[in-house]
Amino acid sequence: MTEGRQARGDQAALETLIIGHSAAAQHLRDMIRRVARSNASVMLCGPSGSGKELVARAIHDEGVRAGKTFSAINCGAIPGELIESELFGHEKGSFTGATARRIGHFEASDGGTIFLDEIGDMRFDMQVKLLRVLEDRTIVRVGSSEMRKVDVRVISATHQDLGAAIADGKFREDLFFRLGVVVLQVPSLANRVEDIPALIRHFQRNMPADAKCRFDEAALALLMRHNWPGNVRELRNFVERASVLHGGETLGSGDVAMLLNPTAAMPRLAVATGPVAVPDASETVPVAPRKSPAPGRPIDLKREIETIELEQIHVALDLADGIISEAARLLSLKRTTLIEKMRKYGVQQQQAA
Known part of the structure; x- marks a missing residue:
């Protein structure tokens, strides 16, 4: 999958949205065409980075709501106390900081499509309110009692096992069935590796000639x-990294091995008894090198720890493309803990949206 169309106006064919000729890509395009014909709610399941937002855009663009508003909301990137206002809007003075009336995404998307990404991260009490909106097709702004009709198609997505979340009482089963009238599986790149050459060409299409890399058979x-x-x-980031470091060159397997593991050469923290075991680089955030106190000069340990912590938060958010739940996983933190630390260090929410 690739970056989606920003508007209907370019009339790009579905084949230019879902890149590749693998069986998985062809099946996905066929399913998009099928579900686009209706207004049924669709749940997209698949791993992070597989292109679920693009699939949601393609469903919107191929359907009867094409040309209307498409709104994408990452439920994992919005603090729990603000998500109701983000989705349904609020009235002036309804809470501290509500200095003016605000239209929510559902109301702003009337007639179009709303994409709720990382739906599995939504708070349980908000799940109840979302279910009511889906059943009644009405919203109520925070601080108001007036019900407003909305005509919105809802497409949701998650990389979580919602079956397990339902069993654990963390996700409502009735909401799952309401959101997943059609459940569509978005394949991982590992299940469509034959599309990699076509995807690389797609990611390079707007690069100047001297920035494009070539890859030998190995x-x-x-x-x-x-x-x-x-x-x-990950593939898109790999192509960008290759163009920066090796633009215009033909790369071999050794070059590719280094580019696929960019943190391998970075120094990591060690303990007095020996080096720390290095986990799989694809599952971790690179750790900054340890500083030693200069002779006769103390080191501000608290400040050093805070500096390292802030750096790693920025790195994790960058690796996770701003998805807070994914960044928290990379840092081995709870999502709420990461949000608290972001507030502590003044990491702006929009930087991680």
């Missing part, structure tokens, strides 16, 4: 053996 073979834990997002 390099392409290595790319197709890689497990791609970050999926298409």
Whole structure:
């Protein structure tokens, strides 16, 4: 998958949205065409970075609501206390900071489509309110009692196992069935590796000639053996990294191996008894090198720890493309803990949206 169309106006065919000729890509395009014909709610399941927002855009663009508003909201990137206002709007003075009336995404998307990404991160009490909106097709702004009709198609997405979340009492089963009238599986890149050459060409299409890399047969073979834990997002970042470091060159398998593991050469923290075991680089955030106190000069340990912590938060958010739940996983933190630390260090929410 690739970056989606920003508007209907370019009339791009579905084949230019879902890149590749693998069986998985062809099946996905066929399913998009089928579900686009109706207004049924669709739930997209698949790993992070596989292109679920693009699929949602394609469903919107191929359907009867094409040309209307498409709104994408990452439920995992919005603080729990603000998500009701984001979705349904609020009246002036309804809470501290509500200095003016605000229209929510549902109301602003009337007639169009709303895409709720990372729906599995939504608070349980908000799940109840969302279910009521889906059943009644009405919204109530925070601080108001007036019900407003909305005509919105809802497409949701998650990389979580909602079956397990339902069993654990963390996700409402009735909401799952309401959101997932049609459940569509978005394949991982590992399940469509034959599309990698076409995806690389797509990511390079707007690059100047001297920035484009070529890959020999051994390099392409290595790319197709890689497990791609970050999926298409990881491949896109790989292509960009290759263009920066090796623009205009023909790369071999050794070059590709280094580019696929950019943190391998970075120093990591060690303890007095020996080096720390290094986890899989694809699942961790690179750790900054340890500082030693200069002779006769103390080191501000608290400040050093805070500096390292802030740096790692920025790195994790960058690797996760701003998805807070994914960044929290990379940092081995709870999502709420990461949000608290972001507030502590003044990391702006819009930087992680």
